[in-house]
Amino acid sequence: MTIQNNSTDDSEYSEYEPTIGLEVHCELKTATKLWCGCKNSFGEQPNTLICPVCLGLPGSLPVLNKKAVEYAIRIGLALNCTVQPSIFHRKNYFYPDMPKDFQISQYDIPINTDGYVLLTDGSKVGIVRAHIEEDTGKSTHFSSSGRIHESTATLIDYNRAGIPLVEIVSAPDITSSEMAKSYVNELRNIIVATGATDGKMEEGSLRVDANVSVKKKDQIELGTRCEIKNLNSLRSLGKAIDYEIDRQIQLLNSQKKVIQQTRHFNEDLNQTVTLRTKEEAEDYRYFPEPDLVSLNPTGEWINEIKLNMPKLLIDRRQSVIELIKDSKEMSQLIGTVNTLVDQQLDTLFIETVGFGSDPTLTLKRLTNEAANSIDAAKKLNSKELAYLINLETSGKVSSTQSKAILSNLLENTSETVDSIISRLNIQSFGDKEIEQLLDNLILEKQDEFKRFVDGDDKVIQFFIGQVMKLTKGQANGKSVTQILLKKRNG
Amino acid sequence: MSQKNNLISKEQVLHVAKLAKLSLSDTEVELFSEQLSHILGYANELRDLDLSNYPPTSHPIELENIFREDVVIESISNKKVIDNAPQSSNGQFLVPPILND
Amino acid sequence: MSEFLYNAVDIIENIKNQKVTSKQIVSKYFDNIENKNKELNSFIALNKDLALSKANEIDERIQKGKPVGKLAGLPIGIKDNICTEDFETTCGSKILKNWHPPYNATVIKRLTNEDAIIVGKTNLDEFAMGSSTEHSAFGPTKNPLDLTKVPGGSSGGSACAVKADLVPIALGSDTGGSIRQPASFCGIVGMKPTYGLVSRFGLIAFASSLDQIGPFANTVKDCATILDVIAGYDPADSTSLDIKRDNFSDFLDRDLKGMKIGLIKEFNEYLDPEVSQNLNLAADLFANNGAAVSEISLPHIKYSLSTYYLIAPAEASSNLARFDGVRYGLRVAGKNVDEMMINTRTQGFGPEVKRRIMLGTYALSSGYYDAYYGTSQKLRTALISDFKKAYENVDVIITPTTPTGAFKFGAKLEDPLQMYLSDIFTIPSNLAGHPAISIPFGKDDENMPLGIQILSNALDDSKVIQVASILEKLRDENVT
Ligand SMILES: [Mg+2]
Numbered sequence A: 001m002t003i004q005n006n007s008t009d010d011s012e013y014s015e016y017e018p019t020i021g022l023e024v025h026c027e028l029k030t031a032t033k034l035w036c037g038c039k040n041s042f043g044e045q046p047n048t049l050i051c052p053v054c055l056g057l058p059g060s061l062p063v064l065n066k067k068a069v070e071y072a073i074r075i076g077l078a079l080n081c082t083v084q085p086s087i088f089h090r091k092n093y094f095y096p097d098m099p100k101d102f103q104i105s106q107y108d109i110p111i112n113t114d115g116y117v118l119l120t121d122g123s124k125v126g127i128v129r130a131h132i133e134e135d136t137g138k139s140t141h142f143s144s145s146g147r148i149h150e151s152t153a154t155l156i157d158y159n160r161a162g163i164p165l166v167e168i169v170s171a172p173d174i175t176s177s178e179m180a181k182s183y184v185n186e187l188r189n190i191i192v193a194t195g196a197t198d199g200k201m202e203e204g205s206l207r208v209d210a211n212v213s214v215k216k217k218d219q220i221e222l223g224t225r226c227e228i229k230n231l232n233s234l235r236s237l238g239k240a241i242d243y244e245i246d247r248q249i250q251l252l253n254s255q256k257k258v259i260q261q262t263r264h265f266n267e268d269l270n271q272t273v274t275l276r277t278k279e280e281a282e283d284y285r286y287f288p289e290p291d292l293v294s295l296n297p298t299g300e301w302i303n304e305i306k307l308n309m310p311k312l313l314i315d316r317r318q319s320v321i322e323l324i325k326d327s328k329e330m331s332q333l334i335g336t337v338n339t340l341v342d343q344q345l346d347t348l349f350i351e352t353v354g355f356g357s358d359p360t361l362t363l364k365r366l367t368n369e370a371a372n373s374i375d376a377a378k379k380l381n382s383k384e385l386a387y388l389i390n391l392e393t394s395g396k397v398s399s400t401q402s403k404a405i406l407s408n409l410l411e412n413t414s415e416t417v418d419s420i421i422s423r424l425n426i427q428s429f430g431d432k433e434i435e436q437l438l439d440n441l442i443l444e445k446q447d448e449f450k451r452f453v454d455g456d457d458k459v460i461q462f463f464i465g466q467v468m469k470l471t472k473g474q475a476n477g478k479s480v481t482q483i484l485l486k487k488r489n490g
Numbered sequence B: 001m002s003q004k005n006n007l008i009s010k011e012q013v014l015h016v017a018k019l020a021k022l023s024l025s026d027t028e029v030e031l032f033s034e035q036l037s038h039i040l041g042y043a044n045e046l047r048d049l050d051l052s053n054y055p056p057t058s059h060p061i062e063l064e065n066i067f068r069e070d071v072v073i074e075s076i077s078n079k080k081v082i083d084n085a086p087q088s089s090n091g092q093f094l095v096p097p098i099l100n101d
Numbered sequence C: 001m002s003e004f005l006y007n008a009v010d011i012i013e014n015i016k017n018q019k020v021t022s023k024q025i026v027s028k029y030f031d032n033i034e035n036k037n038k039e040l041n042s043f044i045a046l047n048k049d050l051a052l053s054k055a056n057e058i059d060e061r062i063q064k065g066k067p068v069g070k071l072a073g074l075p076i077g078i079k080d081n082i083c084t085e086d087f088e089t090t091c092g093s094k095i096l097k098n099w100h101p102p103y104n105a106t107v108i109k110r111l112t113n114e115d116a117i118i119v120g121k122t123n124l125d126e127f128a129m130g131s132s133t134e135h136s137a138f139g140p141t142k143n144p145l146d147l148t149k150v151p152g153g154s155s156g157g158s159a160c161a162v163k164a165d166l167v168p169i170a171l172g173s174d175t176g177g178s179i180r181q182p183a184s185f186c187g188i189v190g191m192k193p194t195y196g197l198v199s200r201f202g203l204i205a206f207a208s209s210l211d212q213i214g215p216f217a218n219t220v221k222d223c224a225t226i227l228d229v230i231a232g233y234d235p236a237d238s239t240s241l242d243i244k245r246d247n248f249s250d251f252l253d254r255d256l257k258g259m260k261i262g263l264i265k266e267f268n269e270y271l272d273p274e275v276s277q278n279l280n281l282a283a284d285l286f287a288n289n290g291a292a293v294s295e296i297s298l299p300h301i302k303y304s305l306s307t308y309y310l311i312a313p314a315e316a317s318s319n320l321a322r323f324d325g326v327r328y329g330l331r332v333a334g335k336n337v338d339e340m341m342i343n344t345r346t347q348g349f350g351p352e353v354k355r356r357i358m359l360g361t362y363a364l365s366s367g368y369y370d371a372y373y374g375t376s377q378k379l380r381t382a383l384i385s386d387f388k389k390a391y392e393n394v395d396v397i398i399t400p401t402t403p404t405g406a407f408k409f410g411a412k413l414e415d416p417l418q419m420y421l422s423d424i425f426t427i428p429s430n431l432a433g434h435p436a437i438s439i440p441f442g443k444d445d446e447n448m449p450l451g452i453q454i455l456s457n458a459l460d461d462s463k464v465i466q467v468a469s470i471l472e473k474l475r476d477e478n479v480t
C-alpha cells in the first residue's frame, strides 16, 4: 500500500474492510458512431468526424447503430448477463464537451443485467448491468501551470462525441485494490475476446470509475462511498483505491466523517482530490428519450449473435486446462494457462498436444521460450513442435538443446527440427554415453563422489556441471541425476 | 399572492434556475414562483386520478427496433462545423476555462 | 395574372401548361410581400434573387420539355424552426440569430426535389412556444384580417403569409395546436398529420414526442397535394413510420355515405354559445348529407391541457439545453464556462421560453418526476385508450378548433394559463399522435373566422382529408 503522511499502524487497519464497486466504460469497435454515420476512429484531426447529429445541431435526430447493439449483446452474453428489452433515457446536465447538454444513456431498463465475472483465483464479481450509452467530446485545458483549476481556456474536439460505449457496473463485491485490478484485467480479457472492443486503457477506450467505501468489520451497513473518476491504467486504479481506503480509514479513526463526493486521481501526487461533493451533485432529470424507440432484440437475433461470437476466453482456457488437468503442477500452471490464452497461443498448443507431445512441457516451452517472439510463435508448425517436445521428453535431446533448437525454429519457422539439429551439429547424449563420462569423472573426483555417497545431494549439481562442460551443454541434466542416484543406491 | 400560498417557493425557483442554467432577477423569481405554482396547481388535478391501470406512454405510436446499418457516411467539413462557432482556435471550439472560481 | 393566385394546385397546373411562368408567379407574390410584409411581419427572412433564379431555371426546363417535379415553380413559405441551408434559421429567438444550418430538413429536401421554391422563413413564437406569435424576438406577426388582433401561434407567420397571399402554401409545426389554431384565427386550412407521417429531421424540437410538421393552404385540395409530397418514411428519424400510405389527393370529392361522426361530450362545458352554435351548424350539415352524427365520451380528455403542460415543457427543457453558447448561436461572455452558459441563456431566451424551461425542469427534477412527468405519461395512455374505444364507433370526431376567434394583442400575455387555454381543443391530437385538420367555418361576433377541427385515428389522415373536403364544399354551398 502506498501511504503518505501515514501514522496509522497495521493493527488499526485490520479493524476495517473496504467495499469497492467499479464502473467500466468501454468503447465499441463499430465502424461508425452510435447515432450517426461518422467514422468511429481515434487520433484524427480535431472536429473532422462530425455531422449535425453528433454535434447535436438543432433539428438533428439520433438513429441507433445496429452493430453497436450487437456488440453490447456480445458483451452481455460474455458476462453471463440476461439480455432484455430496454429503452434509452436522457441524462440531463450541462457540460461543454457534451453537444446536446444531455447524454443518451440507459437508466432503469438497461439491455444487459445480472451477470458475473469469475476471477482467475476462482472468486466471483457480480455484474449489476452493462448498458449502452454515448461518449462525450474531448476537452483540452490551456494553462501555464498544467493544472485544470488554473486553466485560462478550454478547447473542444467533438470527434469522440457519440462513439458507442458499454458501461459495465459491478456489484460491490471487490475487497482490495489487487482484486480490483484482477477484475478489470479479467473483464478486459473477456470483452476483448468478444471482438466488441479493443480494451486499450492507454488510448482511453477502456476507462474505470471506482466507488470506494470502508466500514468496521463487524458493521453490517456499508460506509459512505466516494467515487474516483476516470482511472486510465491498472496502476492508477490500484494506487487510487489504496490511497482512498487509507484516507477514509484515517478519517474514521480520527472520529471524522467520510463525505460522499466525486474525486479525481492526481497521477503526479498519487492522491485523490475532491471534484465535487454531493450537495453539488447534479440532479440528472432522467426521462425516456422521445427521439428513440424501444429496443427489443428478438430471441432469434440473440441466438445468432451467440452462435457467431468468437470463442470466449473462459471456454478457451477451459480447453487448455482439460489437457493439463492430470499434471502434478496443475495448481501452479493456472497463471501460465492465462498467459497462453492471452497471447493467442492456445490453438497452437492444442494442435501440438494433438500430435502426442507432453502437455505440461509444451505449455512451458510455449509460454517461456516462445514468449519473447509471439508473432513467430504463432507461425510454428505444430507437428514440428510436437516432434521437438517428444525428443526432449524421451531424453534424445537435453532441455538446453531443446531450447536452442526452439529458438532457431522461431527465427525461421519454415526450417525443420532435423535440419536444425544437423546444422548445429547437436549430438544426442544417451544414458550410455553419459554413464561412460560419469565413470571417468568418478575416478578423477573421488572426494566429491564420496561426499555424495555419504548423502550430500548438493554434489549432484557439481557432477552435472562437469558433464555439461564435457558435452558443451548438450547432455540431459536429468539423466545425470538419475544415473548418479542409481550408482549410490545400487 | 403571498409566498406562503405558493406551491413552488422562491428557493425552489432558484434551485430549478440553477439546474436550467438561467439567472433570474428578484422580480422574475417572484413572478415564476407565482406563475409556476398557478400552472402546476392546475396540473394537480392529475394527482387525484387512479391511473394505475395505464402504463406510461412516451411515444404516441408504438415502434421498436429501429436501426441504421454500421456504414460510414462522409462527415461535413471542419470549416462547416466551425463556421457557426462563437469562438474557435485551429479547428477546435474555444470556451472559457471550465473550472475557475 | 391575379386569377392565378390563390390555389396552389391551379398555380402548378398553369405553370406546367405554360399559361404563366414560375417567374411571373414568384414576382407577383414578392410584390405582395413587398407591399404588406412590413406591416404584417409575417416573413423574417427572404431571398428574392434566389427564388427568382430557381423560378427561371424551372421555367427553362419546362420550356425545353424536360421533366419537372410535382410542385414545379410553386412558392412556399417555411416556419423558421425548420432548418434550411439557404436561409438563417432562428426559431424567432435571439439565441439563434444569424444561425446558418449546414443542412436541410428532410421536408425541405422533399419539397425542393419536387421543384417547389422556398421564398423565405416565417415568424413564430420563440421556439414555437406560444399561441399568438407575440413571443418572437423579431416582433409580433399581425392577423391580416384585423391588424389589432393576433394571427394565432405559434406558426402565426405561416398562417398570416397564406391568408395575406404572400405565398399560396406554407409549412408550420404543431406541438399542441400551433398549425390548427393560427389556421383557424386567420381563416385558412391547417393540418397536423399523424405523428411519424412527416419526418421531423431538421425540425428544431420543442417537444419531440408531440411535434409534427404540416401544411397551411387555402383549400383542402392544396393541403392534400402538399401532404402527399412531404409525408413518407425517413430513415433519419427513428419515429418516422415505414408504412404503405394512402395518396391523400385521392380522398377529395368523395361523399359521406356510411360516415360516422362524433361530438365530444366532455367539451360541451368549454363551449361559448356562438362557438357551440357554429359546431352544431357543421354537425347538422354532416347529418343532413348522409353522415351519422352522435355524441361520444372521452372520460380523460379534460385532463389533456394539464398533461400537455407537463410533457411539453419537460421535453423542451431538455431539447433547449444545447443552446449554451458553446457551438453556435449567441454567446455572452463569462469568466468561466458555467457563467458564460448562464449569461448566454439568460440573455438569449425570452420570458415564455424561460417559463417553460423552468416548468419542465421542475417537473423532471428529483422528487417530482413521478407526480408530474410520470403521471402525465400515464394519462396519455388513458387518453389514447379513450380514443381507441371511441373510434370503434365513429370514423372522425369534430370539435371547434379554438374556444374563441382571434384575440387582441396583449390580451393574454399577462396570464400564461389563459393563453394556454386557447389550445384546449387541439392538444388531445398531439398527445395521442392522431391527425387533425382545421377548416374555416363561421365567424365570431367580431366577424373573425372560426374553425372546425376534424380528428381521426392514427394513420387515418385520408379520412380527415375526405371529411374536411366535404365540409369545405358544404360550407361554400350552404353558409353565406
Ligand atoms: Mg454512464
Ligand SMILES: [Zn+2]
Pocket (backbone or CB within 6 Å): A033, A036, A037, A038, A049, A050, A051, A052, A053, A054, A055, A162
Ligand atoms: Zn456524426
